[in-house]
Amino acid sequence: MTKRPWWKRILLGAAWVSLAVLGGTAAVVLLFRFVPVPTSALMIERRIGALVEGRPYEVRHAWVPLERIAPSMGAAVIAAEDQNFPDHFGFDWQAIEKALEHNEHSRRKRGASTLSQQTAKNLFLWERRSWVRKGFEAYLTLMLELGWSKRRILEVYLNSVEFGDGVFGVEAASRRFFGKPARALGPSEAALLAAVLPNPRKYRADAPSAYVRARQEWILNQMRNLGGGQVVKALG
Structure with missing residues (x-):
């Protein structure tokens, strides 16, 4: 039997590894469509x-379904982070264009x-920015948009996003900062988070x-x- 050249063996190995990574990613995304997400890459990176x-670190995190999160909290993160969330397919090209134009003329980068991209990054990737990470982020964002509903993306985002040092997810944040469950958050508290x-x-x-208070009022x-909590109830 003729032995394959070394470079063909390397290419074949790389192809099998790529297929395994793609298949494994698809399986994990499909699994997390139905079950609570117990942790995230960001939580692990922080630990x-x-x-x-060499410092102590405690993670506060508790999963709750979207039905047990005040609609105002979902409305707050959509208003603050991604107002076109209900309509785009993972990427807001208009916002990207505006950010590029802004960053060309400003030291403060925008x-x-x-929310879909942030969810993909928080769950699966490292925090430090790079073109490699952005490439993986784009692929994973498409996977989430194809495999999950908008409600599921928002639910996972609210349960995994970082609200403070060691505080992940809105249930832990609500209890830590306001002494109440996430379902009891009012609009002002949601906007502050x-x-x-x-x-x-x-x-x-x-x-x-003062900056946070001003941003709270803007949100x-x-x-x-956006219609308050109705924007969340309208998600498919």
């Missing part, structure tokens, strides 16, 4: 970082990641700066423009 630094999302390790819901106005 490892604390271990390397992102354009949708959403206001820290650009940098939850810098901005604090329990000690909001509340945007929530009203």
Whole structure:
């Protein structure tokens, strides 16, 4: 039997590895369509970082279904992070174009990641930005949009996003900062939580700066423009 050249063996091995990765990713995405997501890549990365630094670190996280989260919380993150979430297929090209134009003329960079992209990153990828990560993020975002409903994407996002040091998901954040379950959050509290999302390790819901308060008011106005909690109830 003729032996394949070494370069063909490498290409064949790479093809099998790629197929295994694609198949494994599809299986995980399909599984998480139906079952609660117990942890995320971001939670694991935070734990490892604390271990390397030699400091104690506690993760506060509790999964709750979307029905047990106040609709105002979903409305708040849509208003703050991705107002075209109900209509796009993972990517908001208009927002991306505006961000690119802004970043050409400003030192303060603006992102354009949708809730779908953020969910993919939080669950599966590392935090540091790179073109490699963006490539994986784009692929995983498409997988989520193809395999999950918009309601499921929002549900997983709200249960995995970081709201403070060691605080992940809206149930843990609501109990940590307001002493109540997520289903009891009011619009003002939901807007305050959403206001820290650009940098939850810098901005604090329990000690909001003037910037956070101003952002909270802006989010509340945007929530009203979007119809409040109705934007969540209308998701397919």
